[in-house]
Amino acid sequence: MPTVSETYIENRVRVQPDDTNNYASAHGGNVVKWMDEVGAMSAMxxxxxxxxxxxxxxxxxxxxIPQGDICxxxxxxxxxxxxxxxxxLRAFREDPRTGETEQTTSSHFVFVAVDEDMKPTTVPELSVETDRDRRLEQEALASEGTD
Known part of the structure; x- marks a missing residue:
């Protein structure tokens, strides 16, 4: 039975010119794409x-998230x-020179596990065993109504 902490993933993407909008910041669609990809990894x-x-x-x-920063x-x-x-899911901007970070985007996604025929399949229970597991679970539940 996997734990909350075992599903935790943190990924970094450098915001390049091709990732930006007319205001030289990460295009919202790209941020959602990155969140969707990493979220699916946690779900899997x-x-x-x-x-x-x-x-x-x-x-x-x-x-x-300005061009040149890290998402x-x-x-x-x-x-x-x-x-x-x-x-x-949460996104942050990070200044690559200073390491300074601030939250930029937040959400909750729902994923469905599927088999080879793309039919829903059962998932195991999620275990909450450590203080970190409890903290992450409580933060997610508390933010559900605010994200």
């Missing part, structure tokens, strides 16, 4: 199967249904 760690996006529950763009995507599963996995 729990499910042990391919996972596809079923829903995005709110998506708040709080501030831009950090933080993702982890915090709840599971029969075939679904709920994943908390």
């Amino acid at each position: 760690r729990l499910a042990g199967a391919t996972c596809v996006t079923a829903r995005i529950n709110g998506l708040d763009f709080e501030r831009p 950090i995507i933080e993702s982890y599963a915090y709840d599971a249904g029969t075939s679904s996995v709920r994943v908390r």
Whole structure:
């Protein structure tokens, strides 16, 4: 039975000119794409199967990520249904020169585990064992109504 911490993934992408909009900041569609890809990885760690996006529950763009900065995507599963996995996702901007970070985007995605025929398949229970697991789960649940 996988734990919340075992589904935690953090990924970094340098925001290049091709990733930006007319304002020299990361295009929102690219940020969502990066979040979707990393979120699916967290869901698959729990499910042990391919996972596809079923829903995005709110998506708040709080501030831009300038070209040249790094986009950090933080993702982890915090709840599971029969075939679904709920994943908390947050994006941050990081200045590559100073390491300074600030949150830019937040959301909760729902993924569904599928078999080779793209039919929903069951996922294991998500285990909450450590203080870190509990903290991550509580933060995700508390933010559900605000993201």
